[in-house]
Amino acid sequence: MSPERRAWGSLESDVMTVLWAAAGPLSPAQVQQALGRDLAYNTVQTILTRLQEKGLVRRRVSLAGGRGYEYFPAEDQASAAARRMRAVLDGPGDRHAVLRQFTAGLEPADAELLRALLRDADPA
């Protein structure tokens, strides 16, 4: 992995995606498990604390009865981000045309075509 790639995809972003994808708050151990990598528990704990200090993550005392904390994503910054994003992507004119979105929507016929393609793909 090039240093640049490592910088783009740091542990912080991986932890954030795990927390956002989860159905509820996660303990550091659960985050560690969801990351599915060879990461020390302390490293995960450090990242969670740093994200919390930056206001991106909140924590609560574990309901499971332990003495630890459970972490969940903070919504205020993410809501502000969503407002800006919507303003651009749903906004008037062709501003969204400037952007590289992962995918845009589909025509109904194309949806059927996609399903067919995935069904009978060439063997790799």
Add this chain to the structure above:
Amino acid sequence: MSWLVYVPVLLPALLWPLARVATRAGRPERAARALAAGALVTAVSGAVCLVLVAATLADDLPAVERYARLSVTQGQPLPEPVPDPIAFVAAAVLVWIAARIAVRVRRRRAVAGELHAAGRPEGGLVVADWDSPRAVAVPPGRGRRGHVLVTSGLLRLLDSDERAAVLAHERAHLERRHHRTDALAALATAVNPLLRPVESAVGLLVERSADEDAARSVADRRLVAQTIAKVALAAHGPATSLGFDGSSTVRRVEALVRPARLRRGGPTVSGSAAVSMLSLLVAAAAVVEFVELLRAWLPAV
């Protein structure tokens, strides 16, 4: 001046068949760059020719007109420049092009600024709390690095392997600086609208290039194809489902699951270089004609 000067304005049409076959190129990154470069060269050649045509309006300057009349009475008429109405049209088109470029540059800056304002990236990522499954590569700008902007809806829709595929795709856009390739193609289209299909092909090719990078990163072409399909099928909303986007999603999935059907070599690079060369040659010939015209008329000034 002869008809040569009008040719470069129409030459971008020669890139159309190349744009069509390029979307199946086995090496999409190379094809995208070759097409974007060809688009820019043909657009600039055409613009230079428009400048030459518009510049012949100078024969309407009073001093120049007196000299022209004098030359006719002396039995040695000057070589014919471009008819005035055509020169006027060329000048008007140049003004229109300049306005189009200004609008597009401003729009690009505004969108990038708005998305940078959306949040301070942590590890190159900003999460927006929005159900709609979307991911965007926010290009660098105003002294800030580029980053990936994803919605919570996307993260919840996908499993961890699929999330990795999306992030790898968006990071590939940033690492390969696809916003520049895009911007060049868009600039070329602003100069010459005939290049619109080429710009679309470049857009599809940079997506395919990022797909290939993502497939390498997660070591699974089918996973990337599935992820694209999953997000596309979940992202309802007619606002963004313009015809080309829809079919471009299908073509990306097709390229991922049926790599055997891609062209290995492909004429895109050599073809684009050939069209660029032709365009430059004709424009150069027009410049030579213009200089000769200028020599004949120069004593008037």
